[in-house]
Amino acid sequence: MTARERVRQLLKIWPKVYPNAHCELDFRNPLELLVATILSAQSTDKRVNMVTPALFKKYRTAEAYVDAPLPDLENAIKSTGFYRNKAKSIRGAMHEIVEKHSGKVPDTMEELCALPGVGRKTANVVLGNAFHKDEGIVADTHVIRLSQRLGLTRHKDPVKIELDLMKLVPLQHWTDWSHWLIWHGRRRCYARKPDCSNCEVFRLCPSGKVFLRKGVAQKPKVS
Numbered sequence: 001m002t003a004r005e006r007v008r009q010l011l012k013i014w015p016k017v018y019p020n021a022h023c024e025l026d027f028r029n030p031l032e033l034l035v036a037t038i039l040s041a042q043s044t045d046k047r048v049n050m051v052t053p054a055l056f057k058k059y060r061t062a063e064a065y066v067d068a069p070l071p072d073l074e075n076a077i078k079s080t081g082f083y084r085n086k087a088k089s090i091r092g093a094m095h096e097i098v099e100k101h102s103g104k105v106p107d108t109m110e111e112l113c114a115l116p117g118v119g120r121k122t123a124n125v126v127l128g129n130a131f132h133k134d135e136g137i138v139a140d141t142h143v144i145r146l147s148q149r150l151g152l153t154r155h156k157d158p159v160k161i162e163l164d165l166m167k168l169v170p171l172q173h174w175t176d177w178s179h180w181l182i183w184h185g186r187r188r189c190y191a192r193k194p195d196c197s198n199c200e201v202f203r204l205c206p207s208g209k210v211f212l213r214k215g216v217a218q219k220p221k222v223s
Contacts, residue, residue: 003152006204007168010150014180017200021179023129025049030105030130031097032056035065037125038089038117043080051080062103065094089117107131120159128175137165138178142185149189149207193218 001009014021024045027033032052039048055076059065065073074087093115097105105126106112112123124136137143139158143165147153153164169177188195196208196217211217 001204004168006150007152009204010180010201011170011173013201013204014176014184018180018183021176021183023125023179024182025125026052027130028056030107030126031062033130034093034105034118034122034126035059035090037122038086038093039077039080041086042082047080051077062094062097062105065090066098086117092116093118105130107133109135120162124162124178128178132175134171134174137162137169137174138182139165140178140182141191142182142189143178145191146181146185146189149194149205150201151206 023033025033025036025040026049027036035055036048036052039051058076059068059073068091070087070091073091074083077083077086077090080086096115097103101111106115107127109120109123109127112118112126113120120136121138121140124138127133127135128138139147139162144156144158144161147161147165148156152168153161155161155164165177166174184201185191188199194208194211194217196202196205196211199205199208202208208217
């Protein structure tokens, strides 16, 4: 089975397995999603969602982040890790948004990637989920891991993996594709000890049988 044929089969299965797959960062507008995505680096969505309610209540606009004393912002996001760099990225991005975009988060890949601390992954999250624009595929750790295990890419570089996926997955599914792989990575195809025995797409995965044979995957539960 070729990678393209595998993707066609997966597109039939994913919506049935994860019909409600969505971005698990809590947000109400593009500004909040941009901040939450920056905070999610080297952290979990669960941890970020614990921090953002108070953060979003205190800082409602791009201007508010720019005017905030840096120590206050750092303290508010401290539990997400790497808080000093994240605070600088947020402040830098907000400054550009105020100065060049009238306080509104831009809605193009080029403009988003021009913001401090924002790369393609963050831009894809914002474009796909806040603006409903399919301009790329989010290549996070789960998408990278599953794309390799499913035989959809041989690359390790996120940008090259994204380009491989964009050639295989129809454009209208780009945002959903990242959700499906992220949900499957969090719920079944773990980095360590993937649950191959109960995997809904096991027959389409070139790695599953290898993992089971090598004892890398979780063993079936005996009832």
